[in-house]
Amino acid sequence: MSTFDYAVIMPKMSMTMEEGELLAIRVNVGDLVKSGDVLFDVATDKIDMEVESPADGVVKEIMGQIGSTMLVGAPVLMLETTTQVMSFDFNTPSPVVETPAEVSIVTPVVIPTSPQGSVKAVPKARVIARERGIDLASISPTGPDGTITWEDISNPQLAGAHDARKAANRKMVAGAIEKTRGIPQISLTRFSTHTTSGLDEGSAHLVSTWARILRRNVHLNLSTISEDLREHVGIALIMESKYGLAMPVFRDPDLMAGNDLLLWMKKTREQARAGKVPVEMLTGATASIFDLSHTKISSAIPLLLPSHTTALSVGAPNASFGHSEISLTVDLRFCDALEASNFLDQLVSAL
Amino acid sequence: MSDRKLTMSEALREAMAIALDERPEVFILGEDIGIYGGAFGVTGDLYHRYGSERVRDTPISELGIVGTAVGAALSGMRPIVEIQFSDFTAQAMDQIVNQAAKIHFMVGGGLHVPLVLRAASGSGTGAAGQHSQSLEGWFANVPGLKVVMPSSPYEAKGLLLAAIDDPNPVIFMEHKLLYKVAGTEDVPEGAYRIPLGVSRVVREGKDLTVVATGIMVSRTLAAAHELDKEGITLTLIDPRTISPLDMDPVYESLEKTGRLMVVQEAPEHGGFINEVIAKVVTSTSLGHLIAPVARLAGMNVPIPYAPQLEKAAVPQVDDIIKKAREVVASWR
Numbered sequence: 157m158s159t160f161d162y163a164v165i166m167p168k169m170s171m172t173m174e175e176g177e178l179l180a181i182r183v184n185v186g187d188l189v190k191s192g193d194v195l196f197d198v199a200t201d202k203i204d205m206e207v208e209s210p211a212d213g214v215v216k217e218i219m220g221q222i223g224s225t226m227l228v229g230a231p232v233l234m235l236e237t238t239t240q241v242m243s244f245d246f247n248t249p250s251p252v253v254e255t256p257a258e259v260s261i262v263t264p265v266v267i268p269t270s271p272q273g274s275v276k277a278v279p280k281a282r283v284i285a286r287e288r289g290i291d292l293a294s295i296s297p298t299g300p301d302g303t304i305t306w307e308d309i310s311n312p313q314l315a316g317a318h319d320a321r322k323a324a325n326r327k328m329v330a331g332a333i334e335k336t337r338g339i340p341q342i343s344l345t346r347f348s349t350h351t352t353s354g355l356d357e358g359s360a361h362l363v364s365t366w367a368r369i370l371r372r373n374v375h376l377n378l379s380t381i382s383e384d385l386r387e388h389v390g391i392a393l394i395m396e397s398k399y400g401l402a403m404p405v406f407r408d409p410d411l412m413a414g415n416d417l418l419l420w421m422k423k424t425r426e427q428a429r430a431g432k433v434p435v436e437m438l439t440g441a442t443a444s445i446f447d448l449s450h451t452k453i454s455s456a457i458p459l460l461l462p463s464h465t466t467a468l469s470v471g472a473p474n475a476s477f478g479h480s481e482i483s484l485t486v487d488l489r490f491c492d493a494l495e496a497s498n499f500l501d502q503l504v505s506a507l
Numbered sequence: 508m509s510d511r512k513l514t515m516s517e518a519l520r521e522a523m524a525i526a527l528d529e530r531p532e533v534f535i536l537g538e539d540i541g542i543y544g545g546a547f548g549v550t551g552d553l554y555h556r557y558g559s560e561r562v563r564d565t566p567i568s569e570l571g572i573v574g575t576a577v578g579a580a581l582s583g584m585r586p587i588v589e590i591q592f593s594d595f596t597a598q599a600m601d602q603i604v605n606q607a608a609k610i611h612f613m614v615g616g617g618l619h620v621p622l623v624l625r626a627a628s629g630s631g632t633g634a635a636g637q638h639s640q641s642l643e644g645w646f647a648n649v650p651g652l653k654v655v656m657p658s659s660p661y662e663a664k665g666l667l668l669a670a671i672d673d674p675n676p677v678i679f680m681e682h683k684l685l686y687k688v689a690g691t692e693d694v695p696e697g698a699y700r701i702p703l704g705v706s707r708v709v710r711e712g713k714d715l716t717v718v719a720t721g722i723m724v725s726r727t728l729a730a731a732h733e734l735d736k737e738g739i740t741l742t743l744i745d746p747r748t749i750s751p752l753d754m755d756p757v758y759e760s761l762e763k764t765g766r767l768m769v770v771q772e773a774p775e776h777g778g779f780i781n782e783v784i785a786k787v788v789t790s791t792s793l794g795h796l797i798a799p800v801a802r803l804a805g806m807n808v809p810i811p812y813a814p815q816l817e818k819a820a821v822p823q824v825d826d827i828i829k830k831a832r833e834v835v836a837s838w839r
Contacts, residue, residue, distance in 0.1 A: 278838065280765055283794040300837050306765060306797035307839040 161216065163231035164195055169203055170439065175227050176200045178220045179320040187215045187296065189235070194294045196220065196232055199324035201331055203438050204399075206294075213237030277304035284309050289398035291430060321431070325399045336460040340488040343457050344497055347479040348470075350507035352449045359447045360414070360421045363391045365506045366468060367410035369499060370443060376465050376491055376499065377442050392441035392461070395428040402428040403444065403461075404437040448472055455481040465490050468503075513694045515685045516549045518660035519625070522667040523550070523587060525698045527557050530585060533671060536563040536572055537589030546591040547627055547686045569598035573624065577607050580622040585671060592638045593626035593680060596645075607676040608651030619674040623667070629682040629722060629772055630821055636809035639817070641773035643720070646678045647750040647782070653677040653703055654750040658724035660690035665701030666747060673703060682722040682772075704751040708760070712740030714835045716760040718783050719770040720749060723822060727770055730827035739835050741768075749779050757783065758792045765797035766834055772821045775804035798838030803830050 166176050179197035183189060194206045195215075213235040220232035275292040277285070281304045285292045292304060299305035352358040367389040370377045377389055389410065392403040404424045409417050427433055444461055446469040448454075454474065458467035464487075471481040482504060486496040513521070526533045539546055541554040541564035554562040565572050569590060576586035590596055596603060607620050630639035646654045655670055655677060657663035663681065670677040709724060710731060719727045724745045731741050742760045746752055761767060767787060771780040784800050787793060803822040811817050 278798060279793050279796045281797070299839075305839050 159213075159236050162211065162213070162235045162237050164207065164210065164233050164235055166198065166220075166226040166228050166230045166232055167207060168228040169198070169200055169205065169435075173200050173228055175225050177225050177324070178222055178232060179204070179324065181218060181220060181222055181233070182294070183215045183218075183233070183296075185215050185218055189213060189215060193296075197321060199321065199328075201328060203328065204321050204324045205435070206432075207232075209235065211235065211237040275304065276302055277309070278306055280306050281309040289431065322399045325397070325401070329401060332461050333459055335462045339460055341460055341485050342488055342493050342496060343483055343485040344493070344500055345455060345481050345483040346497075346500055346504060348482050348504040348507060349479050350504070351478075352473065352480070355450045356418060356421045356425060358449050359393060359445075360409070360417045361507070362445060362447055362468075362470060363393060363406050363421070364409045364412070364414070364417055366443065366445060366503060367391055367406075367408065369502050369506065370466070371410060373499065376486070388440065388442075390440040390442045392444040392464070393424075394444065394446045395425055397428045397433070398431040402431070402433050403441070404428055404433045405439060405441040406437070407440055443467065445470070449480065455483055458483050458485040460485055460487060466499075511693045511696065512689045512691070513660045513664075514687050514689050515657065515660045515663045515681065516547060516551070516687065518664040518690070518694050519549050519667055519681070520551050520553060521694070521696075522664040522671075523553060524556070525668060526585075526587070526671045527553070527561055529698070530671075532583060533585045533587065534561040534563060534579075535587045535589065536565050536576060538565055538567055538572070538591050540564060540589050545589060547683060549625075549681075549686065550589065569595045570602060573599035573602035573607070576622050576624075577602055577610070577620060580607075580620045580676075581610065581618055585621045586623070587671065588622065588624045590624060590626040592634070593628040593642050594637050594640050596624070596626055596642065596678075603646070603652070603676070603678070604649050608649050611675065612651065620676050621671075621674045622676045623670045623673075623679055624676070625667075625679045625681060627683050627686075628680040629684065630805075630810040630817055631684045631722075633812065633814060633817065635812040639810035641680075641721075641771070641805065643678070643680045643749055644773055644777065644779040647779050651676070652750065653748060655679045655703065655748050656721040657681060657685075657747070658719075658721055658745050659685070659692065661692040661694050662701060662707070662745075662747065664694055665699050666703070668698055669700040669703050672700065677703070680721065684722055685725075688725075701747065703748045704753055705747065706753040706756045707745045707747055708756050709743040709745050710741075711760075712742045712764070714739050714764055715741040715766045715768055715831055716744065716757060716764045717741050717768045717770060717827075717831070718744050718746065718757055718780070720746060720780070721772065723770040723772060723827075726822065726824050727827050729824045730831060733824075733828050734831055737832070739832060741831060746783075749782075752782065752786070754783070754786050754790075757787065758790065761787065761792050761795045765795050766801075766838060767796065767798075768801040768803065768831060768834060770803045770822055770827060772805050774807045775802065776807045778804050780804060798834055801830050801834045803827060 176198040179199050181196045182194045189209045191209055191211050193209045195209050196207050198207055216236045217234040277292050295304050295308050297304040298308050370389045388408050390405045390407045392405045395402045443464050443466045446456055448471050451472050453472055455471040456469045458469040460467050467485040469483045473480045484500045540550040541562055544551045572588055576588045579586045607622055610618055610620055629641050643654050646652050655666050657666050670679055717727050727743050744756050769780040769783050771778055805821040808820055810820055
């Protein structure tokens with residue numbers, strides 16, 4: 157069987173991405189890797205992600221330096237594989253992404269799904285994995301009988317990668333908020349007596365209801381970059397992630413069957429918690445929702461993110477009166493305060 | 508005299524002499540412990556020094572000996588029973604388990620049974636299956652009994668004096684092969700007590716925590732000296748009393764080494780040493796383990812008569828070296 161050398165490169169994770177920081181390399185020269193094994197971690201000002209092996213093979217050479225900033229397309233490591241790996245032209249937008257002016261994500265990798273079956277690891281390795289938020293399935297075992305040893309998980313590169321990703325995530329969110337600081341905006345709050353069900357049920361209902369309202373009021377669903385009307389409604393829902401916060405984007409949730417949306421919501425929350433938001437859910441948001449219904453926080457001022465026209469937050473129900481506070485922030489260039497209050501009313505009555 | 512390297516027999520005899528001097532209610536009873544000086548020579552000249560009232564030869568009836576001792580203990584005496592071979596405690600089991608261990612509880616704490624039962628335990632003397640067993644686990648499974656396993660002359664003297672002081676029945680398991688071996692530590696001439704229920708950290712290392720009892724303590728120590736040369740260092744913990752059992756030093760040590768090995772002569776199946784493993788894996792200490800627990804114990808067979816087989820049936824120094832090396836090398 158003939159083998160191919162395949163360079164795994166710094167991926168282009170958004171249209172505007174030109175370079176990325178190599179946070180960590182998870183493999184060594186000579187390592188046998190399987191398709192889907194994490195090879196290295198990359199951070200940009202927009203997103204950070206694990207880059208996985210596109211095929212089964214052997215790591216032949218490592219060119220990238222941890223901590224260095226590399227241009228998109230620069231080879232990070234060389235893989236020797238028997239599989240012909242598809243290459244991508246990074247200058248052509250991916251057909252799956254319809255957003256005109258925002259980002260397209262093209263990488264020759266597959267975002268991992270939850271590992272199947274149990275992983276063998278010594279108890280201390282499990283403790284460390286839990287403390288540092290390391291996915292045991294991503295570790296190559298060197299112990300007897302394919303068991304992950306203490307040494308396997310004590311690799312300082314691994315510990316560093318998690319902290320680096322957390323910091324990069326924080327920096328990314330803070331940077332995004334900073335960019336919207338100059339935008340004229342107003343935040344309105346009103347009470348709602350809607351009842352909330354489970355965490356995912358509540359979020360799914362909220363996401364689809366707000367998407368329906370945005371779809372009816374197209375000027376609220378503008379791209380703030382090009383002022384074109386959006387062809388889709390994308391709701392970024394703020395969720396907990398092992399790297400801090402994640403904002404997976406639900407595209408057109410109002411066009412989905414309720415049950416499908418609920419399943420999607422549950423799955424996404426699990427993925428977000430594991431720090432593995434599917435790549436197609438990282439972009440395309442036109443609005444954001446911060447659902448605090450299942451916390452003890454009664455309200456939060458929603459902050460606009462770049463390219464979003466509205467931001468919504470829903471607080472926890474008041475223990476005595478049962479009502480919740482819903483807050484809406486709008487970009488005043490596209491919507492005035494009176495209109496905003498009207499939309500908020502629409503939302504409350506729809507809920 | 509500063510140099511006092513006694514054998515365990517001598518150290519035990521000193522302890523009993525001190526107890527006989529200190530307390531008029533102390534007396535010793537057993538088979539051939541008088542004029543003969545004991546099957547393994549432990550009582551030695553005590554008969555001549557203290558007379559036949561306080562060092563009493565008995566007929567060959569373990570049930571009678573222990574029954575007499577339980578009665579005496581209830582009446583305010585402090586008997587020390589010697590059983591020639593611990594295997595013969597089977598004859599006296601009703602008095603030990605149903606009487607000595609229970610009476611205090613049956614009368615609402617109103618009575619005590621301050622009884623010490625010393626018994627010669629273990630294999631290695633070519634005495635075959637009925638005279639070579641390690642039965643400490645039986646007694647550790649009976650609430651109301653304390654079980655002591657001295658590992659050296661120094662330990663034996665201090666632990667026996669503490670056992671005699673104890674108001675409850677104490678089973679004192681002495682390994683036969685240790686009787687005639689001089690210890691490495693000096694044994695102080697006067698009285699000293701080693702409290703029951705406090706484990707001893709014999710030595711400290713970084714790679715492996717070994718819990719061993721009785722004769723396995725000195726075997727593990729010999730193994731440790733060999734392993735030192737290979738750069739493998741181990742912590743050795745001697746529980747001294749397997750009931751009550753002091754686990755704290757084990758937990759503390761595992762935080763450093765992450766690897767546990769347990770060693771006993773008694774058969775593996777249902778053996779006491781499994782309790783050490785159970786305590787580790789049912790506590791948060793489990794989270795410190797970086798290797799599966801290694802277990803070295805006697806084979807699940809009656810001790811054979813043939814010397815080669817007798818040796819092969821229980822852990823020897825080489826077995827300990829091999830197992831320790833394997834655990835440390837495989838689990839990093």
